[in-house]
Amino acid sequence: MSKPTESAPLSELVSGLIADVTGLIRKEIDLAKTEASEKVSKALSGIEVLIIGLVLAIGAVGVLLSAVVGGVATLLVGQGMTESSAHALAALIVGVLVGAIAWIMMSRGIGALRGSSMALDRTATSLRRDVDAVKGKM
Numbered sequence: 001m002s003k004p005t006e007s008a009p010l011s012e013l014v015s016g017l018i019a020d021v022t023g024l025i026r027k028e029i030d031l032a033k034t035e036a037s038e039k040v041s042k043a044l045s046g047i048e049v050l051i052i053g054l055v056l057a058i059g060a061v062g063v064l065l066s067a068v069v070g071g072v073a074t075l076l077v078g079q080g081m082t083e084s085s086a087h088a089l090a091a092l093i094v095g096v097l098v099g100a101i102a103w104i105m106m107s108r109g110i111g112a113l114r115g116s117s118m119a120l121d122r123t124a125t126s127l128r129r130d131v132d133a134v135k136g137k138m
Contacts, residue, residue, distance in 0.1 A: 076090060
């Protein structure tokens with residue numbers, strides 16, 4: 001910011017103050033854009049993990065339910081269960097396991113999203129300093 005002199009006319013002081021405040025506002029807007037971009041990048045990382053968890057859950061349901069349910073049902077039939085009861089119990093067991101894995105992955109993704117604060121801390125601090133500086137000049 002420019003330093004006012006005692007002999008400068010009021011119009012020069014006011015125009016200097018306006019120029020300083022305008023420049024300051026531009027810098028604050030640039031800082032806010034940069035900080036918001038950083039916060040969005042962090043949030044996207046959490047969303048990526050969440051999406052990976054969802055894709056794995058969907059893939060697991062399709063593949064595991066068709067392959068593992070048949071294998072578990074065969075084991076249960078070998079233990080003396082009827083074929084229909086064995087398939088139902090096998091589907092339940094596999095469904096619970098796949099659901100638990102999916103829940104863990106989604107919880108991690110949600111945790112990453114919660115861990116990244118979307119507040120523009122640096123911009124807010126800088127704006128407070130700027131307001132104090134402008135108040136001090138008035």
